[in-house]
Amino acid sequence: MAKSKDKTLKIDIGIGKDERKAIAEGLSRLLADEYTLYLKTHNFHWNVTGPMFNTLHLMFETHYTEAALAVDLVAERIRALGFPAPGTYQQYAALSSIEETEGVPEAMAMVRLLVKGHEACARTARSVFPVAEAAHDEPSCDLLTQRLQLHEKTAWMLRSLLE
Template sequence: MAKPPKKPGGKTAATTTGDMPQIDIGLSAGDRSKIADGLSHFLADSYTLYLKTHNFHWNITGPMFNSLHVMFEGQYTEEWTALDAIAERIRALGYRAPGSYAAFARLSSIEDAEVADDSDWREMVRQLVLGNEAVCRTARKVLKTADNAGDDPTVDLMTQRLNIHEKNAWMLRSLLA
């Protein structure tokens, strides 16, 4: 039977059941819980924005079709890849990542709105600006919580996501100028 791992200083880490050690990554359980909760909201916002961007990619029509179709594809592809990193960070903190439409609807701050006219590219772009900005606001909350707890990996993840979503919001907003 394997022995529980040693804590720094030679003490044995506490175990929950059998040989499964408790999470001891240098963050308190309370901090991990707060950060994971914030990341769950961030994941929900990110997924909702991804879905909205993909929807607009599929359904755009009219004179802006080609340029927006390509722009939306680049954005939703990048957003899709990021979802995995966010969910895996929640898991690394010891919590279950939300993964259902019901959970995302409950946790997201982004309105799930359709555009009635598929050629109304301005409304699609406006909604994506608002969605990217909402993701940024949620990321800033998580970043502050993680920074206060000394959770550098989450701070790094939120900084990367902020950079991307602020740039996307700026590029989309520029289309409306």
Template sequence: MRQIDIGITPENRTAIAEGLKKLLADSYTLYLLTHNFHWNVTGPQFRELHLMFEEHYTELAVAVDDVAERIRTLDVIAPGTYKAFAALSSIKEVDEVPEASQMVEILTGAHEQVVKTCRTVLVVAQEAADESTASLVSDRMRIHEKTAWMLRAML
């Protein structure tokens, strides 16, 4: 393949991609957590939470693809294994099946963590004048902030 020449130095592309790898890992871990809770939620809010969690994991499925493809656009290999995601993610996996209200609380914290990861990556992208990554990360941040707000409103 031809050498990449998109106006971002190799060092900056690597730094941005490293941040995006963490965002990808956090997003994928959140996707799995949300899908797990979708399958296993019970209680009086079952239908509402079951449907909401489905909306969230469906949106996240597209998001992880967008983030991984941005990493590849920067000419860096995107992580794609559970092992790699576990090593990179700031979000802790949940082994048990918590009650519905705990699920909402756990997901709220996880979305807030993704926002923090976005903020870190955004600074690196902005310093490198990488508007494409900055736009992607900014959009992701907005979605996770809104989702966290909606989840918090249920608590």
């Protein structure tokens, strides 16, 4: 009797399954934070008002456009590690460290909330880095470094608006 052929090919990239799983779980938390921040930024783009309307409206658009590309990169890295990427609001709500914002805050409150969101993403990325580094997962380390640089710079720039 012929054996049925397994149509899946085992992942053999030099990182064990347990390490890949731990990295993917961390990246899933980052994906949830990134997506939650994307949604918050897009919401603020639509709803900002006041004397800085044009500046903030355009800045928020730049931020959410970058975030839309970032969520794809994070999700694709999770998939490359061999695990499903979370993709529902329910999953993101359970995994994200960023709280939703009720109502429509005033413009400078939006800026403060976005500073906190970018700092939360930085903390999450930083928490995953040692796991990826220990597994010699350079692509994930590179992705995390890029996300850290972006979130720390954006938090600084937004914080500068509050001074």
